[in-house]
Amino acid sequence: xxxxxxxxxxxxxxxxxxxxxxxxxxxxxxxxxxxxxxxxxxxxxxxxxxxxxxxxxxxxxxxxxxxxxxxxxxxxxxxxxxxxxxxxxxxxxxxxxxxxxxxxxxxxxxxxxxxxxxxxxxxxxxxxxxxxxxxxxxxxxxxxxxxxxxxxxxxxxxxxxxxxxxxxxxxxxxxxxxxxxxxxxxxxxxxxxxxxxxx
Numbered sequence: 001x002x003x004x005x006x007x008x009x010x011x012x013x014x015x016x017x018x019x020x021x022x023x024x025x026x027x028x029x030x031x032x033x034x035x036x037x038x039x040x041x042x043x044x045x046x047x048x049x050x051x052x053x054x055x056x057x058x059x060x061x062x063x064x065x066x067x068x069x070x071x072x073x074x075x076x077x078x079x080x081x082x083x084x085x086x087x088x089x090x091x092x093x094x095x096x097x098x099x100x101x102x103x104x105x106x107x108x109x110x111x112x113x114x115x116x117x118x119x120x121x122x123x124x125x126x127x128x129x130x131x132x133x134x135x136x137x138x139x140x141x142x143x144x145x146x147x148x149x150x151x152x153x154x155x156x157x158x159x160x161x162x163x164x165x166x167x168x169x170x171x172x173x174x175x176x177x178x179x180x181x182x183x184x185x186x187x188x189x190x191x192x193x194x195x196x197x198x199x
Contacts, residue, residue: 006035007062012055019047027051035059106153109160110142119161127168141167 008031016027026048030041034056041052104112113120114135124134141164145151154160 003036003063006032006059008035009058012058016051019051023047023051031055031059035063102153102156104153104157104160106142106145106151109153109157110138112157113138113161113164123165126165127172137168137172138164140171144171 012031016024019027023045026044030044030048030052033039034041034052041049044052120131120134124130127134129137144167145163154163
């Protein structure tokens, strides 16, 4: 199959230019004919044949990459990764659809978070909760996900746990109070002198 171009690296040029001119005149046409027309060279000197053998795998690999790129679209390139669909859905404001190999429902995610002691003990410590309060907050998180995300599960279990912790920081953020508003105003009334009541 005839091609219009191929990849030729500077390292090939740097290596070949250090060889005698008669080797260079054999190597360059051999490499070009192989890369563009797929024609194997014949009658090369041992040195020229050695150079061809070293460069040939790189030419084959670049041709294979180009051919694979054509299969996946006119512009070339590799097929999109599985994770790309979730990130593009996020950018459009849609809920990402979990990959097909992840099968937990939202309810199962909540149940597993409640049961996962290696995870929920540090969470209780971080947010200063006991186990009962954590269970209540996981139920509240479940309701939040049902309202905000139509009850769709996360893309994986670790994502569900991260989402819960992020939601906790927002939903239960400490409220700053105005200290002056909580205290009663000071009273400057004279209430009977020092240590006793006036008679």
